[in-house]
Amino acid sequence: MTAANTKLSRTPAGGPGLRGRLSDLSSRHRSIAVIVGMSLVALVLPLIVLLPPFSSFSGQTVWMDGFTIAGIYVLLALGLNVVVGLAGLLDLGYAAFFAIGAYTYALAASPFTGWDLPFWPMLLVGAVVAAIFGILLGAPTLRLRGDYLAIVTLGFGEIVPIVILNSSKYTDGPNGIGGISPPTLLDTRFPTTGNPWPFYLTMLVLIILSMIFIYRLQDSRLGRAWMAIREDELAAAANGVNTVVTKLLAFAIGASTAGLAGVFLASKLQTVTPNLFRFDVSFTVLAMVVLGGMGNVWGVAVGAFIIFMIQSVFLKQLNIFFNNVQVPILSDIDFLQYQFLLYGIALVAMMLLRPEGLFPSRRRRRELHTEEDEVFAEHGDAMGAAPE
Amino acid sequence: MSGQGVTTTTQPSSTSGNGAAGDVVLELRDVHTYYGKIHALQGITLEVREGEIVTLIGSNGAGKTTTLKTISGLLHPRAGTVHFRGRDVSHTPAHKLVRDGISHAPEGRRIFSRLTVMENLQMGAYTRTGREIDENVEHVFSLFPRLAERSGQKGGTLSGGEQQMLAIGRALMARPKVLLLDEPSLGLSPILIQQIFGIIREINAQGTTVLLVEQNAQQALEVADRGYVLQTGRVILADTAANLAANPDVRRAYLGEI
Numbered sequence: 001m002t003a004a005n006t007k008l009s010r011t012p013a014g015g016p017g018l019r020g021r022l023s024d025l026s027s028r029h030r031s032i033a034v035i036v037g038m039s040l041v042a043l044v045l046p047l048i049v050l051l052p053p054f055s056s057f058s059g060q061t062v063w064m065d066g067f068t069i070a071g072i073y074v075l076l077a078l079g080l081n082v083v084v085g086l087a088g089l090l091d092l093g094y095a096a097f098f099a100i101g102a103y104t105y106a107l108a109a110s111p112f113t114g115w116d117l118p119f120w121p122m123l124l125v126g127a128v129v130a131a132i133f134g135i136l137l138g139a140p141t142l143r144l145r146g147d148y149l150a151i152v153t154l155g156f157g158e159i160v161p162i163v164i165l166n167s168s169k170y171t172d173g174p175n176g177i178g179g180i181s182p183p184t185l186l187d188t189r190f191p192t193t194g195n196p197w198p199f200y201l202t203m204l205v206l207i208i209l210s211m212i213f214i215y216r217l218q219d220s221r222l223g224r225a226w227m228a229i230r231e232d233e234l235a236a237a238a239n240g241v242n243t244v245v246t247k248l249l250a251f252a253i254g255a256s257t258a259g260l261a262g263v264f265l266a267s268k269l270q271t272v273t274p275n276l277f278r279f280d281v282s283f284t285v286l287a288m289v290v291l292g293g294m295g296n297v298w299g300v301a302v303g304a305f306i307i308f309m310i311q312s313v314f315l316k317q318l319n320i321f322f323n324n325v326q327v328p329i330l331s332d333i334d335f336l337q338y339q340f341l342l343y344g345i346a347l348v349a350m351m352l353l354r355p356e357g358l359f360p361s362r363r364r365r366r367e368l369h370t371e372e373d374e375v376f377a378e379h380g381d382a383m384g385a386a387p388e
Numbered sequence: 389m390s391g392q393g394v395t396t397t398t399q400p401s402s403t404s405g406n407g408a409a410g411d412v413v414l415e416l417r418d419v420h421t422y423y424g425k426i427h428a429l430q431g432i433t434l435e436v437r438e439g440e441i442v443t444l445i446g447s448n449g450a451g452k453t454t455t456l457k458t459i460s461g462l463l464h465p466r467a468g469t470v471h472f473r474g475r476d477v478s479h480t481p482a483h484k485l486v487r488d489g490i491s492h493a494p495e496g497r498r499i500f501s502r503l504t505v506m507e508n509l510q511m512g513a514y515t516r517t518g519r520e521i522d523e524n525v526e527h528v529f530s531l532f533p534r535l536a537e538r539s540g541q542k543g544g545t546l547s548g549g550e551q552q553m554l555a556i557g558r559a560l561m562a563r564p565k566v567l568l569l570d571e572p573s574l575g576l577s578p579i580l581i582q583q584i585f586g587i588i589r590e591i592n593a594q595g596t597t598v599l600l601v602e603q604n605a606q607q608a609l610e611v612a613d614r615g616y617v618l619q620t621g622r623v624i625l626a627d628t629a630a631n632l633a634a635n636p637d638v639r640r641a642y643l644g645e646i
Binding site (some may be wrong): 240 | 460462481482483486487491492493494498499500501502503507510511512514515558559562
């Protein structure tokens with residue numbers, strides 16, 4: 001990923017001294033402000049869609065169901081951001097952990113097994129099971145770096161849905177598992193049609209808790225260790241970072257977030273099938289992380305939301321719009337079919353024009369816009385160096 | 389032994405030039421380290437006493453860097469042992485050894501170029517906590533006032549000399565008993581080299597034992613108490629730095645004398 005970081009000059013000065021210290025001080029408050037702000041927006045969103053032009057697209061319930069599913073992707077992007085953005089480990093098989101979380105709940109609360117375990121503790125169980133798989137995958141593979149790790153995780157992401165598909169005895173194979181129980185709160189089942197608020201608010205709470213957790217992690221010792229590993233693994237080890245444990249924790253925490261999202265998905269859809277967790281999910285989430293601004297928690301969250309809404313609402317509306325207006329060529333195009341083409345174009349354009357993503361973390365912007373500084377430093381060095 | 393160049397192997401009778409050396413803190417006994425099938429260290433035996441500056445000199449590929457990596461736990465010996473303060477640490481991982489008191493400023497500086505100078509130093513104190521970190525930062529800044537001036541600047545934007553100061557400073561942040569320095573003079577101007585070696589002396593005078601790997605044998609022997617000459621993974625000569633600097637074979641092979 002980092003290979004694409006090139007040739008952009010312009011140098012926002014890394015605020016030294018007082019400014020740096022001030023921004024350190026405010027960083028905690030900023031993360032609180034971000035979370036509060038985003039929660040408020042999330043609470044207002046269902047009201048905004050009652051206004052034109054949004055109200056003309058679809059009713060509030062449909063919108064809110066869309067937002068809820070978008071929230072699942074936000075969770076996924078937040079988790080993958082820990083692995084890719086913070087620790088610098090390229091994971092191309094992230095959907096596997098999503099699948100593991102979803103099937104954990106599907107098996108725990110459906111007629112297929114006859115069990116009906118409650119949703120809330122299963123959220124945790126799903127996260128833990130996914131984390132265990134994260135460690136199982138990580139333990140033998142984390143000595144690999146960069147491209148090699150990417151290929152192994154890609155393989156893992158392919159294997160998990162195929163195993164689920166073929167172990168019919170335990171997963172009902174391609175039919176998937178249906179009739180999964182929705183969550184229950186105060187003896188009331190969440191309505192699966194009609195009132196979208198319970199699922200919506202639950203998702204909102206999950207995202208808020210995850211964001212608080214990840215913000216805290218980022219500023220912790222562990223967060224610094226991830227950063228050091230991303231920069232230079234050998235130097236990190238030489239400074240006392242236990243690189244194996246640190247990388248495993250990144251994998252486990254990333255996986256557990258996906259597990260959480262999976263449990264929620266299963267309870268929301270009441271059905272899971274293996275093809276919900278194909279490679280395009282891993283790819284989409286990775287694209288969300290990159291486009292949103294790798295490493296920046298809120299940027300990744302907002303990026304995921306926007307991309308999901310573009311993909312699920314905007315493209316559909318584009319079809320309807322051009323059909324209604326009867327624009328020659330354009331009305332014949334099914335924009336939904338071109339979803340991945342558009343992704344591709346967006347990714348290429350972003351890498352060329354704004355490699356740090358839509359909402360980069362300040363650190364990352366610094367990282368990407370520094371060529372000039374470094375050239376200067378090397379030059380200065382060459383001047384000072386003497387022939388041996 | 390090796391059949392080439394300098395061939396006499398003598399263990400030093402008196403340990404150090406200044407006579408200040410104490411107990412053995414670091415001891416390698418017949419250490420063999422491999423990179424895959426490549427037999428890089430072929431039986432290294434050496435010791436470092438408390439308070440000393442010991443240097444390893446030798447040409448490219450002699451095994452100097454590998455020796456340091458084996459000591460700091462970045463590599464592990466396939467045979468032989470590394471003892472640190474009497475304890476066998478041959479298979480102790482690097483991150484634990486940092487805690488125990490071995491800091492390694494690796495070859496090529498390897499600072500975190502996208503982190504600020506201050507953040508680099510904080511990473512160096514990864515195994516330390518609380519107030520100790522601030523004290524250590526003060527200590528490093530007193531050794532390298534230049535770093536204090538640049539504390540908010542990114543590591544990658546420093547000059548070569550400053551990066552080397554940062555690499556040493558970062559290693560000192562863990563308050564090591566033994567500091568391993570790998571080629572601190574590499575790529576620096578003569579003035580900067582003088583400066584860096586002056587600081588190495590100062591660090592040593594403040595009580596840190598130093599094991600120094602150098603290609604710049606002249607400088608290294610000037611600053612060190614004792615030295616080992618390495619060739620193709622073996623120690624071919626061990627003596628006081630003064631004796632090594634006066635040894636005609638060493639002078640011919642490593643000090644550029646004809």
